[in-house]
Amino acid sequence: SSELTQDPAVSVALGQTVSITCQGDSLRGYFAAWYQQKPGQAPVVVMYGKNIRPSGIPDRFSGASSGNTASLTIAGAQAEDEADYYCYSRGSSGKGVLFGGGTKLTV
Amino acid sequence: QVRLQESGPGLVKPSQTLSLTCTVSGGSFSSADYYWSWIRQPPGKGLEWIGYIFYRGDAYYNPSLQSRVSLSIDTSKRQFSLDLSPVTAADTAIYYCARLFLDDDGNSIFDFWGQGTLVTVSS
Numbered sequence: 001s002s003e004l005t006q007d008p009a010v011s012v013a014l015g016q017t018v019s020i021t022c023q024g025d026s027l028r029g030y031f032a033a034w035y036q037q038k039p040g041q042a043p044v045v046v047m048y049g050k051n052i053r054p055s056g057i058p059d060r061f062s063g064a065s066s067g068n069t070a071s072l073t074i075a076g077a078q079a080e081d082e083a084d085y086y087c088y089s090r091g092s093s094g095k096g097v098l099f100g101g102g103t104k105l106t107v
Numbered sequence: 108q109v110r111l112q113e114s115g116p117g118l119v120k121p122s123q124t125l126s127l128t129c130t131v132s133g134g135s136f137s138s139a140d141y142y143w144s145w146i147r148q149p150p151g152k153g154l155e156w157i158g159y160i161f162y163r164g165d166a167y168y169n170p171s172l173q174s175r176v177s178l179s180i181d182t183s184k185r186q187f188s189l190d191l192s193p194v195t196a197a198d199t200a201i202y203y204c205a206r207l208f209l210d211d212d213g214n215s216i217f218d219f220w221g222q223g224t225l226v227t228v229s230s
Contacts, residue, residue, distance in 0.1 A: 030213075031214060033214070033215070033216045033217075035154075035217070037154075042203055042205075042220035042221065042222060042223055043154065043217070043220060044220075045216050045217065045218060048214055048216045049210070049212060049214035050212075052214070054218075086153065086154050088216075088217075090215055095167050096156070096167055096168075096169065096170070097156045097159075097207070097215070098156070099146075099153060099154040099155065099156060100153075101153045102153040102154070
């Protein structure tokens, strides 16, 4: 399969923990990256590789991967985490890239 | 700091060619670590990768768009460009240029993005 599948919407209470998942065959060979996009802004990477968090991203964000599934977990969600989240992976052939359909997180 | 800036017409007529240019400032442009990319987002919808181009000119395209897309690069001007033809209303979207970085462990991320430019296809 050349697709990445995400749940369209997830909600979490303020301060609680939430996980967003992404499924796809390419994830068996490549780590996912996760992008956060707020309205009117370009996406920003919040997690990539084997649980690598770019500089400036709060440590409440973490990532995990197993088989064909990747997940982004936010421990103690804050109001500012409300956004659309997209998973990303290299294509199964190594050429090209894939985006998931996005998950709208409501806090 | 690396900055990317898209430029081009905001309105294109159906069946014509959508042409955009991305100008990069800061950082290395001709590096084996980067692929210069185009991504689009229809209003209210998700992200779609269009394609990327290496500084030497090698380009890879989304198979769903391959027959209509062409990327080019001018290292002397630190610019890369997108041509999409012919366009329909379904090509109306915010078009982003971005840098795809490949690290030593084989991870790839879009680490710098332009602000995006809305292109509307309408007569």
